[in-house]
Amino acid sequence: xxxxxxxxxxxxxxxxxxxxxxxxxxxxxxxxxxxxxxxxxxxxxxxxxxxxxxxxxxxxxxxxxxxxxxxxxxxxxxxxxxxxxxxxxxxxxxxxxxxxxxxxxxxxxxxxxxxxxxxxxxxxxxxxxxxxxxxxxxxxxxxxxxxxxxxxxxxxxxxxxxxxxxxxxxxxxxxxxxxxxxxxxxxxxxxxxxxxxxxxxxxxxxxxxxxxxxxxxxxxxxxxxxxxxxxxxxxxxxxxxxxxxxxxxxxxxxxxxxxxxxx
Amino acid sequence: xxxxxxxxxxxxxxxxxxxxxxxxxxxxxxxxxxxxxxxxxxxxxxxxxxxxxxxxxxxxxxxxxxxxxxxxxxxxxxxxxxxxxxxxxxxxxxxxxxxxxxxxxxxxxxxxxxxxxxxxxxxxxxxxxxxxxxxxxxxxxxxxxxxxxxxxxxxxxxxxxxxxxxxxxxxxxxxxxxxxxxx
Numbered sequence: 001x002x003x004x005x006x007x008x009x010x011x012x013x014x015x016x017x018x019x020x021x022x023x024x025x026x027x028x029x030x031x032x033x034x035x036x037x038x039x040x041x042x043x044x045x046x047x048x049x050x051x052x053x054x055x056x057x058x059x060x061x062x063x064x065x066x067x068x069x070x071x072x073x074x075x076x077x078x079x080x081x082x083x084x085x086x087x088x089x090x091x092x093x094x095x096x097x098x099x100x101x102x103x104x105x106x107x108x109x110x111x112x113x114x115x116x117x118x119x120x121x122x123x124x125x126x127x128x129x130x131x132x133x134x135x136x137x138x139x140x141x142x143x144x145x146x147x148x149x150x151x152x153x154x155x156x157x158x159x160x161x162x163x164x165x166x167x168x169x170x171x172x173x174x175x176x177x178x179x180x181x182x183x184x185x186x187x188x189x190x191x192x193x194x195x196x197x198x199x200x201x202x203x204x205x206x207x208x209x210x211x212x213x214x215x216x217x218x219x220x221x222x223x224x225x226x227x228x229x230x231x232x233x234x235x236x237x238x239x240x241x242x243x244x245x246x247x248x249x250x251x252x253x254x255x256x257x258x259x260x261x262x263x
Numbered sequence: 264x265x266x267x268x269x270x271x272x273x274x275x276x277x278x279x280x281x282x283x284x285x286x287x288x289x290x291x292x293x294x295x296x297x298x299x300x301x302x303x304x305x306x307x308x309x310x311x312x313x314x315x316x317x318x319x320x321x322x323x324x325x326x327x328x329x330x331x332x333x334x335x336x337x338x339x340x341x342x343x344x345x346x347x348x349x350x351x352x353x354x355x356x357x358x359x360x361x362x363x364x365x366x367x368x369x370x371x372x373x374x375x376x377x378x379x380x381x382x383x384x385x386x387x388x389x390x391x392x393x394x395x396x397x398x399x400x401x402x403x404x405x406x407x408x409x410x411x412x413x414x415x416x417x418x419x420x421x422x423x424x425x426x427x428x429x430x431x432x433x434x435x436x437x438x439x440x441x442x443x444x445x446x
Contacts, residue, residue, distance in 0.1 A: 007377075008377065009423035013423055016414075028297075148415070150415065150417075155415060165417065167418050168417070178280060221418060247266060248266060259267045
């Protein structure tokens, strides 16, 4: 069995996909298919691509009913669960816009969204993790027993062999901390590693606390390990914003744990 | 207790791994050709030397300047019909070195892109010549593999904006210098 690993730029970052296989052609076909899944999700969730489904929602008038893809429907359901179980700390509203997940949109009919009030949503806080989960589902569906996907640090591994996981040090980008070895899990990390580095920073305003609308400016990293990369991705933002007792409760809701590296 | 707070100063040294020169080879050139152009049966190496005027024109339109006149390009065909072009290029940023392969169709539209080699370096800077030497001059079909360093790192990697700029540069080169009759 050999390790086949490839990388492409997608979702604004480098995506690595790997599997263990004895057949190079089978491995590369499946890896290509997993990249296509991620590319399709990028197209439907992108806030920046005008033709995306998210923008169709954002440009819709009140009382519109839209038919949406399976991916978008699923990620909205996950986001709604996160909204409820995180005491509304996790919110897919764009920047400081108000968004009441329970009333502004309706998801009761499969693959349909009813816009009750004009909204501006952004799935950037969960999209990468969701794409990783779906890509891994594709690899497992193709029959591989060990592999993983790393999307710019949001990662999911699966399989019959343990794989080592590291977290980049929040103080020194040239160091990583070995956290554990595991068979199946997802990890996502939030920190301000490169935010002040003009050669890498995106025009992202950073993580905003929805309750006091302040930009988080911590000097630590928060990593969330859970069965789902979408959940891990979303909870990195939540755990950063709340006190420990509430964070514990939210993490328990999702069978997740947090690792905070700090100085 | 599902929150672990780790003080970075107290983590045992055995668990701290340096990322001084993290390098990985994902694909060699032959593998990339097969993935990007699976149906092709001819790859004809093209000698494309850009004139000073072409370089100037490219640099006016490209987000990053072109710093070499010679490019690695193959014309790709299936049963004598041209499918497009297979191009190898690299981009060297402050901390990252990336060699990539890109497939363009006859009109210059991107078919696919694969990263061949990626190196993240926070130590000594490597010149373009040194970077290319370890790859190109080692016989393009060699088994040369980088694969040093650790993988499975969580936490933001460097952004791909330099790579995206290099792709834009290639598309500009195609617009200015690819002439189907000449190639």
